[in-house]
Amino acid sequence: MKNKAVFLDRDDTLIEDPGYISHPSQVKLLPGVSESLIELHKLGYLLVVTTNQSAVARGMVTEDGLAKIHHQLEMLLGNEGAHLDRIYYCPFHPNGVVPEYRKESDLRKPSPGMILKAAEEMEIDLERSWAVGNSYRDIEAGVRAGCKTILIRSAARPVTGTASDPTPFQTAVNIKEAVNIIKMYDRQHHVGGDSREEGSRSVLAAAAVQSSMTPTRAAVPVAPATGNEPDAAEKRMTPTAPSKPKVPEVQPAEEAKAGVNQKIQTQEARHASAEAPEASETAGNRTEALLEEILRQLRASRRESLFDEFSFWKFLSGVLQVVVVFCLLLSLYFLLGQTPPKMDAVHLSVQYAMVVQLMVVAFFLMRDRK
Numbered sequence: 001m002k003n004k005a006v007f008l009d010r011d012d013t014l015i016e017d018p019g020y021i022s023h024p025s026q027v028k029l030l031p032g033v034s035e036s037l038i039e040l041h042k043l044g045y046l047l048v049v050t051t052n053q054s055a056v057a058r059g060m061v062t063e064d065g066l067a068k069i070h071h072q073l074e075m076l077l078g079n080e081g082a083h084l085d086r087i088y089y090c091p092f093h094p095n096g097v098v099p100e101y102r103k104e105s106d107l108r109k110p111s112p113g114m115i116l117k118a119a120e121e122m123e124i125d126l127e128r129s130w131a132v133g134n135s136y137r138d139i140e141a142g143v144r145a146g147c148k149t150i151l152i153r154s155a156a157r158p159v160t161g162t163a164s165d166p167t168p169f170q171t172a173v174n175i176k177e178a179v180n181i182i183k184m185y186d187r188q189h190h191v192g193g194d195s196r197e198e199g200s201r202s203v204l205a206a207a208a209v210q211s212s213m214t215p216t217r218a219a220v221p222v223a224p225a226t227g228n229e230p231d232a233a234e235k236r237m238t239p240t241a242p243s244k245p246k247v248p249e250v251q252p253a254e255e256a257k258a259g260v261n262q263k264i265q266t267q268e269a270r271h272a273s274a275e276a277p278e279a280s281e282t283a284g285n286r287t288e289a290l291l292e293e294i295l296r297q298l299r300a301s302r303r304e305s306l307f308d309e310f311s312f313w314k315f316l317s318g319v320l321q322v323v324v325v326f327c328l329l330l331s332l333y334f335l336l337g338q339t340p341p342k343m344d345a346v347h348l349s350v351q352y353a354m355v356v357q358l359m360v361v362a363f364f365l366m367r368d369r370k
């Protein structure tokens with residue numbers, strides 16, 4: 001039976017996206033990513049990152065630099081007991097400034113090239129697989145490849161689609177909710193995990209042993225070997241011309257996985273002991289995901305926005321609202337407090353109140369628009 005996989009976008013799906021990441025120090029995991037990846041592995045999915053990296057074509061980072069960035073990502077995940085099976089990236093862009101990378105490419109999302117390449121190399125059944133990302137390019141690539149799709153619609157960085165964009169199978173606020181959706185789907189459709197988890201664990205165990213025998217950069221591919229892949233030792237020993245564009249390659253999980261096995265088992269034990277009734281677990285996870293998203297938005301919001309409550313327009317609106325109340329009280333006075341009632345004064349007061357009230361509404365609208 002073929003493998004099933006989750007194809008994950010990188011920026012704003014797994015890690016924060018400050019624009020273009022050009023240095024490993026900029027790699028920061030989003031909340032809940034490690035737990036989510038561990039959960040997906042437990043469900044039997046291979047985890048494959050597919051990411052457009054036009055920063056290479058734009059001359060902002062080299063492929064070697066990108067390898068270091070991805071190594072940092074794997075290190076951060078490894079520290080929390082999680083790992084990726086492979087990372088595919090597309091360095092090309094038609095408007096790039098580096099000549100060898102300036103071109104259209106089928107690998108570049110929304111084309112499904114990276115997913116199709118991974119499916120071929122890793123023996124993945126695309127119908128049983130998912131594509132998860134925060135842009136419609138991720139969704140289109142997933143749809144064109146024949147996967148189910150989840151659009152991560154982060155309120156901190158909302159995406160807007162057009163009429164021509166494909167409709168995602170589901171939407172989620174972050175990857176944790178996306179994992180819950182996949183878990184629920186698998187339960188409803190009786191999709192069980194396969195032996196991938198055990199296989200992955202055994203490969204990791206082998207990785208731990210091998211890397212303990214290799215002082216540095218023990219390149220240990222985690223994904224199951226196919227006949228077409230060069231083996232890890234061969235990759236290490238084959239020199240690569242730095243100026244020649246490489247075919248988007250697998251970034252093997254390296255020494256980050258050494259010693260990770262123990263952590264994974266600890267995490268799994270924790271997960272196993274935390275097994276709760278399905279419905280409450282899912283609701284709890286969803287609530288937790290939403291709370292984390294809210295917290296992230298609050299942290300990301302600018303400081304001055306916190307003081308927006310004291311805007312001039314709001315102050316002016318408050319003063320005018322008092323004037324409205326005064327005019328209405330005045331009209332009541334002329335209506336009930338005078339014999340006979342002074343109807344002209346009543347009408348005048350009410351008209352003033354209406355005009356000023358309209359001004360208040362206008363100021364509120366102006367403030368919101370601002």
Ligand SMILES: [Mg+2]
Nearest residue numbers: 009011012134
């Ligand atoms: Mg993205």
